[in-house]
Amino acid sequence: MPGDFSVTPYDVEGQVDYGRLEERFGIQPIDNRLMERIKKDAGELHYMIRRKIFFANRDMNWLLDEYEKGNRFYIYTGIAPSGGMTIAHLPSFVMAQWLQERFDAEVLIEIPDEEKFLAKRDPKLTLEKVHELAYADALNIMALGFDTKKTRLFLNTEYAGKLYKHAVRVAKYITYSITKDAYGFTNETNVGTLFYPSMQAVPAFIKSVEAGRNIPCVIPLGVDQDVHFRVARNAIEKMGYYKPAIMHAKFMPGLKGNPKMSSSDPDNTIYLDDAPEVVAKKVNKAITGQQATAELQKKYGGDPEKCAVCQYNKFLFEPDDNKLEKIFKGERDGTLLAGDHKVDLAKKINRFLEEHRKKKEHLKDKLDGVMLK
């Protein structure tokens, strides 16, 4: 169907209309009033919220009500390790780290190492291989600036001694029928994949279990992950815990303009461990919103919304709104040429990755201290 699109944790297809997605998922936009409120409580507004990269939410007003009453929240997010961490994985973690800093909050990060193992048919993707990827992801995440005292990460298979017991309590409320409707699971779906979302639900209330009283939780995530919590929030509420608040991020496009960058498609993706020359080469091949030739571009201009280079600046690499506006304007009015545009972005990405590698080097021996087992 022209103009149609689909968003699941397993696949994103078509040009995503985020307004229509809000309706489909029953989520609320982060409107100006909520932005003002976040700004007031946080002392500043993160550019990802201002730019509507985090565009929607569940219960953020409730979360801030609680915060303003003195009920501190914690932050929960995660990453399923598959083919190495990419720049498209960063927004949830950048947001989580910012929330931690502004609200002095604890952070729990789930690495569901069983998820991809269960979902993929690739026999080379053993649990051991996923385990290795998971620890690489953990180091990448911590290097984003999380407070080592207030941040804990875990692999589901390593932390199951704590999680499984409570996942069972969630699972009692979730029938096959519910998962079928929510995820499109079929008779041929394996029972591990059917159960796994119950494991993913636990960190959203585990701090309340531990404290013996309800503690609010907020989850920044890619909007494709919303379904997990559409299902889990009902169960969590029936169990007597607070439903977690959620902040939804848009997808970073792939280098070739596909709607969501995927870690399993190397040509479309910039990995956090790509070497500088690889980054330069990949960015040089990226799609832009520009015309076919420099002459046409100068004459007719381009479309920043269709330009991966503009979008990467917007999502991650140009936090200064004025500078970003200059880039977008140059793209639109044709004064910014594709070559310069790409060289500039590649430099920014490589600067970030170089810093990131240094931070990883510094943290690599400290990882054990933040992993829950």
Add this chain to the structure above:
Amino acid sequence: MPGDFSVTPYDVEGQVDYGRLEERFGIQPIDNRLMERIKKDAGELHYMIRRKIFFANRDMNWLLDEYEKGNRFYIYTGIAPSGGMTIAHLPSFVMAQWLQERFDAEVLIEIPDEEKFLAKRDPKLTLEKVHELAYADALNIMALGFDTKKTRLFLNTEYAGKLYKHAVRVAKYITYSITKDAYGFTNETNVGTLFYPSMQAVPAFIKSVEAGRNIPCVIPLGVDQDVHFRVARNAIEKMGYYKPAIMHAKFMPGLKGNPKMSSSDPDNTIYLDDAPEVVAKKVNKAITGQQATAELQKKYGGDPEKCAVCQYNKFLFEPDDNKLEKIFKGERDGTLLAGDHKVDLAKKINRFLEEHRKKKEHLKDKLDGVMLK
């Protein structure tokens, strides 16, 4: 359908025809040749095998092939805690303990505390309540004479740190479709119940994982549990481990003659913690195969197969074959009167339970040392 019966882990209905059950489940009888072989390797034959209480098997000849080649096996069995342990739970454990003693084997005992929690609709059956029942079961089991050095027990929720990772590997081979066919699960079955059998499969190969080489395993169980391993044995084989051998026990009838004693029906059941007068009272009300009056009984005789009192002697309380034959004969030819018959059994049960209580008292502080977490 007259003469029809059904056997699942969740329900047993009708008069079970064990010959037909062998066909349905694809299991083999424990025939004279296998009995001789067990007797030779064990140095004696347990009365439960001789009496065909353990009546069928999978791969026992393979297990003894391996044993005779010097490949020692371990034993795995378990109990799902629900309403307290009854005498009908004993045969699997009595057999496991005997195998341990005769073959100097390690024993693993699973207490799947999540199973009944997931399956029952009773809101009072919380995980905490099941946990309490599970520890009571653990003490009852150890009091049956297991070697504390070579026996380890665990609750699934407490040992999930070890089990979940491998359960996920099993689960990858088990689709919803497979569990639907095997267990009769429906769209309304919760995802915890769909996943749980994968947890139950793990102890059947965990020793091989730990050792880094294949170690044979045998599972004595009630025949209603066979389905778990019909499903799991395929997955275990695909993972490259030995499929476990299995020994299948018949059901102990309820006091009122229903085909399987159930811990959730107190009037039909003798619990291991029933007081002596309660046992006497319950046995006094038990069904016998006898005629309505002493006079008729003397004249026509009774049927030991329909007599719960005869059956309890056969299953557990009269290990001496000659004495058992005397009881059966007395029942058949009418010389044994119901009153004497019952008083005699109640005495035997109470003697056993008194000893059992003493052993529990002696062991209660040592339980922590045998629990895996």
